[in-house]
Amino acid sequence: MLNVHAPNSAFICDSQGSGKSYTLNCLLENCLVTDVCTDKLRQPPAGLVFHYDIDSSGTLMETASLCSRGIKRNLTVEKILLPPSELTIERMHKLMAFPARSDAVPLYMEVIQRILRQMVVSGQDRGFNYGDFLQLLDQAGLSTEQQRPITLRLDLLHSFMRWPPSKMDLKNKKARKLLDLQPGSLPVVDLSDPFVAAATVCTLFDICLSVAKEKRSECGMVIALDEAHKYIDKSPAATNFTDRLLTTIRE
DSSP: OOOOSSOOOOOOOOOTTSSHHHHHHHHHHHHHOOOOSSOOOSSOOEEEEEEOOGGGTTSOOGGGGGGGTTSOOOOOOOOOOBOGGGOOHHHHHHHTTOOSSGGGOOHHHHHHHHHHHHHHHHOTTTOOOHHHHHHHHHTTOOOHHHHHHHHHHHHHHHTTBOOSOOHHHHHOTTSSOSOOOOTTOOOEEEOOOTTSOHHHHHHHHHHHHHHHHHTOOSSOEEEEEESGGGTOSSSHHHHHHHHHHHHHHHO
């Protein structure tokens, strides 16, 4: 049994097939199950699991089996698509693959930067509105040569968004959020796909973690990384994700 009433962190390391994922699932059960016989968890935290395994992209992550407890159909599968209401300038930079070095930013990207800065200054109380951004970009007077690469960047951004929004999204702005962290819930972000690179995975995991921290309720939060050695490397995206994890642990 694990004492989950105090903040803690754990690192599971062993050889292949030794039961690392099973041990992780046992830790998650200790954190989330409320009706165990040996203890009473008054307010379970919200769990969040990140998983990526290019070698087993056709199978489900073992943590998904935790939902079968009690034979209750409480499992939903959704696409990782960011709604426009949860889009920020930082997330736009990551999804549009902005160069990290300022001297490597092309001129047309400088136009996007200027529009984003103007929106931050003029709309601090309203927050970021993606529709307004597209209108300002259309009014920027870009040439045809500049519009083509911008269109490619926007297409890349839209591939990770729910855009254009559906009629249901327009009617109910509170519906279909990216992550809904409730006490005792366990969203599993599984990006196992042979066509998705590890750097892209770390970028999406970083965004999901920031969204989860924004929606954090009064309950605690458990963050788990399964098969982390397969995507935590020396790439800039992995470094940024690791830094956010360390910041989350310290908070």
